[in-house]
Amino acid sequence: RHYKAPCKNFPPGPWGLPLLGSSAYFSKHIYKTMWELSKKYGSVYSVKMGPDCRVIVVGSDAIKECLVKKGNDYADRPPLWVFQLSNPHAYGITSARFDDAFQRRRRFCHTTLRGLGFGKTSFESKITEEISVLLDHFKRKLDIPLEVKDIINRSVSNIICSITFGKRFEYTDPEFIYMIDTMHKWFAMIQKIFRLNAMAFLRPFYKNEINHCANLGKNLHRFCRQQIDDHHAKFNEDNIRDFIDTYLAEAQKRHNSDGFCDEDLQSVLVDLFVAGTETTATTLNWALLLMILHPSIQEKVFHEIKENVGMNRLPKLDDRKHLPYTEATLLEIQRFACIAPYTLSHSALTDSTLCGYNIPKGMVVLLILWSLHHDPKLWPEPNKFDPNRFYDASTGTVIKHESFMPFSAGRRMCMGEQLAKHELFLYFSSMMQQFQFTIPPG
Numbered sequence: 036r037h038y039k040a041p042c043k044n045f046p047p048g049p050w051g052l053p054l055l056g057s058s059a060y061f062s063k064h065i066y067k068t069m070w071e072l073s074k075k076y077g078s079v080y081s082v083k084m085g086p087d088c089r090v091i092v093v094g095s096d097a098i099k100e101c102l103v104k105k106g107n108d109y110a111d112r113p114p115l116w117v118f119q120l121s122n123p124h125a126y127g128i129t130s131a132r133f134d135d136a137f138q139r140r141r142r143f144c145h146t147t148l149r150g151l152g153f154g155k156t157s158f159e160s161k162i163t164e165e166i167s168v169l170l171d172h173f174k175r176k177l178d179i180p181l182e183v184k185d186i187i188n189r190s191v192s193n194i195i196c197s198i199t200f201g202k203r204f205e206y207t208d209p210e211f212i213y214m215i216d217t218m219h220k221w222f223a224m225i226q227k228i229f230r231l232n233a234m235a236f237l238r239p240f241y242k243n244e245i246n247h248c249a250n251l252g253k254n255l256h257r258f259c260r261q262q263i264d265d266h267h268a269k270f271n272e273d274n275i276r277d278f279i280d281t282y283l284a285e286a287q288k289r290h291n292s293d294g295f296c297d298e299d300l301q302s303v304l305v306d307l308f309v310a311g312t313e314t315t316a317t318t319l320n321w322a323l324l325l326m327i328l329h330p331s332i333q334e335k336v337f338h339e340i341k342e343n344v345g346m347n348r349l350p351k352l353d354d355r356k357h358l359p360y361t362e363a364t365l366l367e368i369q370r371f372a373c374i375a376p377y378t379l380s381h382s383a384l385t386d387s388t389l390c391g392y393n394i395p396k397g398m399v400v401l402l403i404l405w406s407l408h409h410d411p412k413l414w415p416e417p418n419k420f421d422p423n424r425f426y427d428a429s430t431g432t433v434i435k436h437e438s439f440m441p442f443s444a445g446r447r448m449c450m451g452e453q454l455a456k457h458e459l460f461l462y463f464s465s466m467m468q469q470f471q472f473t474i475p476p477g
């Protein structure tokens with residue numbers, strides 16, 4: 036059964052060992068190995084993972100066919116055991132099945148978050164206030180070697196907390212520090228035991244890790260549940276304060292049906308808290324690292340900001356059009372770092388095809404975004420950091436690349452794209468304007 040293709044004309048791929056599957060899943064950088072394999076098997080191929088099969092999609096044309104052209108066919112998420120440890124009914128957004136309730140919920144969340152300023156310039160002042168707190172923190176540590184990662188995480192996390200919970204946390208708040216730490220540990224643990232999704236027979240050997248992962252996830256859920264309970268206690272439909280209040284009002288209107296209930300809200304909050312912190316903060320950490328490693332680019336960005344914004348106020352979103360080199364540098368940071376080297380798992384809602392192959396309903400599909408951002412045919416010398424890929428010096432404008440998709444595309448594309456883009460621009464340009472970042476001597 037292991038070696039039998041799930042349907043006729045199924046994508047080919049490497050043989051795997053019975054029970055364990057392809058060794059590709061045991062490599063250090065799975066996305067790089069998956070990309071290498073595409074050179075032999077083509078842009079759509081299959082690999083064995085444990086006793087199951089996965090379809091791997093690599094390269095611009097195949098990824099666009101899957102996410103855009105046939106976006107409806109591949110909009111589902113597979114039920115993943117590792118997420119079910121803390122969210123058994125797959126509530127929320129990121130791991131939810133693509134059913135009617137999910138579509139209503141995603142639409143509602145999107146509209147509400149936009150209404151609250153998500154991705155709108157009206158929310159700009161909130162982001163700028165948070166940036167000022169971060170910059171003040173940096174100023175107090177001038178000329179002292181400083182680990183910026185934790186503090187950037189807390190700063191970025193406060194933005195999503197303001198929108199969803201209606202409050203920010205002090206950087207020294209022990210509960211806040213604990214939750215962010217829990218989130219990181221949860222992420223790491225999920226990666227560690229991800230293979231057990233398919234290799235159920237290995238689970239008895241990882242009992243401690245599995246319990247630890249479940250507890251971390253449950254703690255995140257408990258934290259969000261606490262925020263919901265606090266909101267229930269003070270809920271007033273004439274004074275809707277934030278995302279939670281808006282959701283509670285909607286659930287009341289729908290009599291807690293149509294997929295709207297407290298358990299779902301809890302999972303939505305965990306999704307937003309995790310996705311809204313980790314991704315943007317990691318990109319900003321990469322931004323500082325790359326600027327430290329490329330001082331001449333850092334200098335050029337600084338001068339563009341100095342000339343076009345000045346030094347008396349922090350950059351605003353409106354300044355973006357006057358800062359094309361800064362913008363190009365940010366895009367190159369996203370390309371180079373590629374912090375989401377693959378999408379979350381998609382799955383086929385119906386029998387479909389991809390690049391001429393048959394894909395049966397329910398098949399798990401993994402799209403390798405790394406292949407879009409590091410393909411030497413699209414990006415000569417892809418491992419070289421060079422903002423000029425996105426900058427046309429002759430016109431002083433930003434170059435758009437069709438195959439650049441850090442937020443994925445289609446039905447399950449990132450819900451926070453606009454917010455993330457605004458955050459990245461405001462944080463990055465403000466940090467570049469106010470400080471010069473270097474490696475501590477020695």
Ligand code: HEM
Pocket residue numbers: 128129130141195306307308310311312314315318374375377378379380441442443444446447448449450451452454455
């Ligand atoms: C630099 C920042 C970010 C990057 C690179 C990024 C990237 C991604 C990617 C690649 C996906 C998977 C899409 C797929 O499976 O096809 C995703 C999903 C998602 N992102 Fe982001 N993201 C970022 C920031 C954010 C922020 C700030 C939020 C919101 C608070 C957010 C919320 C989400 C959600 C809710 C999903 C799941 C969407 C769904 O399943 O329908 N992301 N993101």
